[in-house]
Amino acid sequence: MSLANGRHYLAIPGPSVMPDPVLAAMHRPAPNIYEGEIVDVVGSISEDLKWVAGTKHDVAIYISNGHGAWEAALANIASPGDRVLVAQTGRFAVGWAEMANAMGIETEMVDFGLTSSIEPDRIESALRADVDKTIKAVLVNHVDTATSLRNDIAAVRAAIDAADHPALLMVDCIASLACDRYEMDNWGADITVAGSQKGLMTPPGLGFVFFSDRAAEAQAGRSVSNYWNWSPRSRPNQFYQYFGGTAPTHHIYGLRQALDMLKDEGMEAVWHRHEVFANAYWAAIDAWSEGGEIRLNVPDQRNRSHAVTSVYLPGAEEMRQWCSQNLGVTFGIGLGREPSMDWFRIGHMGHINAHMVLGTIGVIEAGMIAMKKPHGEGAGGIAARIIAEGALA
Numbered sequence: 001m002s003l004a005n006g007r008h009y010l011a012i013p014g015p016s017v018m019p020d021p022v023l024a025a026m027h028r029p030a031p032n033i034y035e036g037e038i039v040d041v042v043g044s045i046s047e048d049l050k051w052v053a054g055t056k057h058d059v060a061i062y063i064s065n066g067h068g069a070w071e072a073a074l075a076n077i078a079s080p081g082d083r084v085l086v087a088q089t090g091r092f093a094v095g096w097a098e099m100a101n102a103m104g105i106e107t108e109m110v111d112f113g114l115t116s117s118i119e120p121d122r123i124e125s126a127l128r129a130d131v132d133k134t135i136k137a138v139l140v141n142h143v144d145t146a147t148s149l150r151n152d153i154a155a156v157r158a159a160i161d162a163a164d165h166p167a168l169l170m171v172d173c174i175a176s177l178a179c180d181r182y183e184m185d186n187w188g189a190d191i192t193v194a195g196s197q198k199g200l201m202t203p204p205g206l207g208f209v210f211f212s213d214r215a216a217e218a219q220a221g222r223s224v225s226n227y228w229n230w231s232p233r234s235r236p237n238q239f240y241q242y243f244g245g246t247a248p249t250h251h252i253y254g255l256r257q258a259l260d261m262l263k264d265e266g267m268e269a270v271w272h273r274h275e276v277f278a279n280a281y282w283a284a285i286d287a288w289s290e291g292g293e294i295r296l297n298v299p300d301q302r303n304r305s306h307a308v309t310s311v312y313l314p315g316a317e318e319m320r321q322w323c324s325q326n327l328g329v330t331f332g333i334g335l336g337r338e339p340s341m342d343w344f345r346i347g348h349m350g351h352i353n354a355h356m357v358l359g360t361i362g363v364i365e366a367g368m369i370a371m372k373k374p375h376g377e378g379a380g381g382i383a384a385r386i387i388a389e390g391a392l393a
């Protein structure tokens, strides 16, 4: 008999849980889009987004999902025939590269596999090999949501500098922004791509491209369509230019509320909370792995994201569906790992708290019991200890 009554928990890596205050902020009539409150709200959103991303530079907002932000970023700095280097640590790097190819941009892939992060030395060598310095940008996922690998962005910057190469550093932070620590300016990223529906706790539909002065210089004089061009969107002369047309009024209200919540908590606390919850999940999975085949995809803790965890469990897909139907928690599907039915992912990004994490750990264990998957004991107690220590810190 199903025990899924009550509020369903969608624990996938985006869309993440939307806070009630965010949903409530959106529940209102459309405002005048020519003048008044909405104009001020958009200005404040741009400033606060930059605060979240750790940049003093510019941000362009698109009415799009993450794929739209990917395309926007590429369209501003590369033209057909140009080359980019792509650091591959999972399915999302491949997706971004495929998009570049479809735009006529040539891609050179550096493949780091599916269980370990970027080795900066190999980026440096690939750039040194480009003696004519034709590579326009290095594309990197801060977090690859398929593998749950996290990459060291400052180390990639250092590799580009060591090769004395002018390529821009373009970072996909769609999964990680407001979950894993990110400092765009301090780490030397030129472009940061993000979306509304993950750490930013707002419905899917807004894409963000943050860009440095160097990126702006690289864009200058390039032929970019009016719609994708990031210049009028970041520094509009008229309000409609922020969005190249009608503003996404209700997303703006929702995002304003979400940013207020991040400001109230503070980024250090937001990052700490995600770290504690990630640690609790990892410790639980390690405890289960003592008596079964379940295990984390990423062996080295330093390479793991705090936003999402990719887990190997033979027959994971049947357990995932059973938990969704019977226990009221839906996990993410296995992505970019074969066979995909033996993998699942836990989204632990955004609006989550201790009892959601501890409850979810219990749900996974119940799912393994129901599906007769052997596993070690004691995961719940270990996770509770980590959460208690995290809250006392």
Ligand SMILES: *Cc1c(COP(=O)(O)O)cnc(C)c1O
Residues within 6 Å of the ligand: 014, 065, 066, 067, 068, 092, 141, 143, 144, 145, 172, 173, 174, 175, 195, 204
């Ligand atoms: C979710 C995600 C994307 C794609 O975003 P969509 O909104 O689904 O288009 C791209 N990159 C990463 C790292 C993601 O997590």
